[in-house]
Amino acid sequence: MLEQLQRDGVLRVSDLTDALGASTVTIRRDIAQLASEGLVRRVHGGVALPDGGSERDDPDTSTIGMLVPSLDYYWPHVARGAEEAARELDLRIVLRGSSYETEDDRPQLARLVDQGVDALIAAPRMDVPTAQRTIEWLAGLGIPVVLLERTATAGPHHAHLESVVTDHAQGAGMAVRHLTGLGHTRVGVVLASASPTRPHVRRGWLEAATELGLDVSDTVDTTVPDARSPDCRTAVDKALDRALATGTTALLVHADAEAITLVQRCEERRIAVPGDLSVIAYDDEVAGLFSPALTAVRPPRRSIGRAAVRLTADRLADPRRPTHRLVISPSLRIRDSVARPR
Known part of the structure; x- marks a missing residue:
């Protein structure tokens, strides 16, 4: 990878998977390792040498894949909050909808990764047999992953994934x-x-x-x-x-x-x-x-979406920062359906 970067300056993940015969997950994991050692820079959809810029690492091209389990209840407000924060941070959201009946969210998540997103925000199902395998796969992608309204651990030490949840x-x-x-x-x-x-x-x-x-x-x-x-x-x-x-x-x-x-x-x-x-x-x-x-x-649906994007942006800017897990409080709206008991 480093040899090809010396020659070409910037490489797409898709180019590297073809040239090196490795999977997208393996390539992204290696990019994350090299980036942590200061040998390369992550750019949108690929990797570049640490010195010198490229139009591809312009922040307004950074893309976050977002998978939510519904697009008709609860989650549209979350998605709108995410879109608002993304615009403020010059990021782009690629939104996908899953279903509460879906047995495995990994295929949809994998498609987002294959499209070259720089990070993932996801609310996978946690009550299906495939849940832990999906979490382990997400933890090993080599790109920032933030869970929405979900918490999970991965690896032998049960390390937490980053998350934003409502209390x-x-x-x-x-x-x-x-x-x-x-x-x-x-x-x-x-x-x-x-x-x-x-x-x-x-x-x-x-x-x-x-x-x-x-x-x-x-x-x-x-x-x-x-x-x-x-x-x-x-x-x-x-x-x-x-x-x-x-x-x-x-x-x-x-x-x-x-x-x-x-x-x-x-x-x-x-x-x-x-x-x-x-x-x-x-x-x-x-x-x-x-x-x-x-x-x-x-x-706090809209705040949940906004916080997830900001957490993702912070991780993109500083891959070595400690894992953050955010808990946001809901509110109580007093109306006409409660009164003192008779």
């Missing part, structure tokens, strides 16, 4: 504390079963309730199918039956669609919201548009 547990705790501040002593939780955010929200609910001395053994603690599922209505009815039987007067519901389904079912069953049952939604995508407008925990 969902804190958000749930804020909701519980607001409800107890109004006088509620039985606060339950209803969670969308398929959401990767579910365990964090439940943990925050449980920790806050325990700290506040609430009895969670005799309240609502359940999951429901996606609001689009025909089984969701039945599951919501069971949750409401449990609330009535246990004297539960407030519920934290993730996500918005499931919260709206629950409140609509309350109307049909003549359960007054917030008179008989206070409800706080978690996500705040459309909670404020409903009637009554739902009090909701709002994750």
Whole structure:
């Protein structure tokens, strides 16, 4: 590689894979090693000698590949935040959408790498058998990788990958504390079963309730199918039956669609919201548009995207900096669906 650089000055990764008969991952790993030794400079899509510039390492051509699991809920706000930060830093985002049903995100990530991106921002699925193999592969790419709303470790020493996440547990705790501040002593939780955010929200609910001395053994603690599922209505009815039987007067519901389904079912069953049952939604995508407008925990979606791009840019500028893991707090938006218990 160094011999070819002495001759040509700048080389693309694709040129090196053809010339040396090595994989893209191997070439990028070697470039990272040589760059850490000060022997080469990374440039967009390739490598150059450390002395002398080239139009290819102009910062406005640096490209970040970004893979998110959805382009129609939650993640568009994250992507817009990333685009805003990229424009400010003269970077370019190549956005790709995956799916919560995808068993393996690696093929899409590999295509981004093959296109010559300089870094990756990704929210891979962590609940599939291929998850750890994908994480190990990402850790060995030789380019900056930042996880979005995910945390993971790789290698024999379980080194952390860089990440930006929302403190969902804190958000749930804020909701519980607001409800107890109004006088509620039985606060339950209803969670969308398929959401990767579910365990964090439940943990925050449980920790806050325990700290506040609430009895969670005799309240609502359940999951429901996606609001689009025909089984969701039945599951919501069971949750409401449990609330009535246990004297539960407030519920934290993730996500918005499931919260709206629950409140609509309350109307049909003549359960007054917030008179008989206070409800706080978690996500705040459309909670404020409903009637009554739902009090909701709002994750910092746009800030998450912005922070991920800035973290990536810092890593591109200084490959030797320590690993950074950022945690950003959500906010609580008070609206019309909570009140003091009767």
